[in-house]
Structure formats: structure tokens, C-alpha cells
Amino acid sequence: MLRDKITELKHQLIQDAGLVEDMISRSMRGLLEKNADMLYQVVKHQEPRVNAYDRSIDELCVETIARFEPVARDLRMVIMIIKMNKDLERMADHAVNISESGLYLIANPFIGSYTDLFKMGEEAVAMLKDAINAFVNEDVATARSVRDRDNIVDEAGDKILKELTVVMRGKKDTIPRALALMRIAHNLERIADLSTNIAEEVVYIVEGRDIKHHKDDNA
DSSP: OHHHHHHHHHHHHHHHHHHHHHHHHHHHHHHHTTOHHHHHHIIIIIHHHHHHHHHHHHHHHHHHHHHHOOOHHHHHHHHHHHHHHHHHHHHHHHHHHHHHHHHHHHHSOOSSOOHHHHHHHHHHHHHHHHHHHHHHHTOHHHHHHHHHTHHHHHHHHHHHHHHHHHHHHHOGGGHHHHHHHHHHHHHHHHHHHHHHHHHHHHHHHHHOOOOTTOTTOOO
16 A cells, blocks of 8 residues: 555656746746747646646555655665655746746847857756656666756856856846846756756655755765
């Protein structure tokens, strides 16, 4: 019975992660395609579904611990699913933030390239996808590769921040739109950070080792 509950928990978390991944992709694609309906879909329809998953997974985790008193690896699995569930819920919030900034930019277009921003978004989505695949396959090597790629998103965010700062100094009327782009970049950085959390949680499930505060630990 414990095995069945853990399988159910994993299934729900994977479904939730797929929904969150779609939210992030839609939030960026909606901006690229200037599709306000796509962005409203993220805000009005998809976020409530993630919130429902959040409640359901939390309740199932509590029930599993109370009924079966799991130990060792099973206990690590349930506890890490609780943490991953919260990571996904926060990512959904960031996708909503991106969609709201995207709606502003559709109404108030920024004259300039979004190329770096979209590359940043693609990497953030890829990190989430790989972190979940690492969870499904209990693949520590993939989990560690996700953690190592966090710097790629951070560096892209720094580049965008510097470029937009220069733009704002030269053209004051661009400030509100540039700030909206900065908010999107910041939310993508946070999504990458949360994907890194999931990857580190996978390592803890498989190896029983906490590597969150040991960024140079690749052993």
C-alpha cells in the first residue's frame, strides 16, 4: 500500500510539473506572438489548476506519512515531494508574473530585441524539464547537470539587466517597458533557481545527501 501511495504521489507531481512547464512556455510564447489570450489562459485558468494540485499533493503526503510511517528512502521521497510541490507552486506564480508583464508589453511595445530574453526562457524551461526527468528516472547525473546550468540563466539575466540599464539612461520614455522586461528576466531566474532546488532534492532522495549548500560538490 505504501508503494501505491508513493506511485500516486509521483504521478500527481509529474502531472503538476507538466502543467507548470506549459505555463512558463505559454507566458513566453504569448509575449513573442503578442497573443493576449494565451497570457490570460496562464493567469485565469492554469494557475488555479496548479493550486488544486498543490492542495491535493500536500494532503496525500500528510495522509501517507500518518498512515504508513515511511522510513529511510521512502520517507525522503515523501518529504522531497512536499518540497518539490512548493517549488512548482512558486514557479506557477512566476509564470503568472511573466504573463502579466507580457500583457503590459503587448499594450506598450518595447522597441528592441527580445532574443536574449527568449533564450533565457528556453533554458529555464529546459532546466525544469530535465529536473523532472531526473526525478522520474532517479538520475543523479542529470540532476547535477541541471544545478550546473543555473549559472547560464543567471549570466543571461545579468546581460539583459546591463543592456536595459543603458537603454533607460539614454531614453527615459523606455523606463516602464524596460522595467517590465527586467521583471520577466528576474522571474525566469527564479524559475531556474527553483528547478535547481528540484534537482538537488532528487540527489537527496537517491543518495541521502544534502548538496544545497555545497555548489562545488560533484562527487
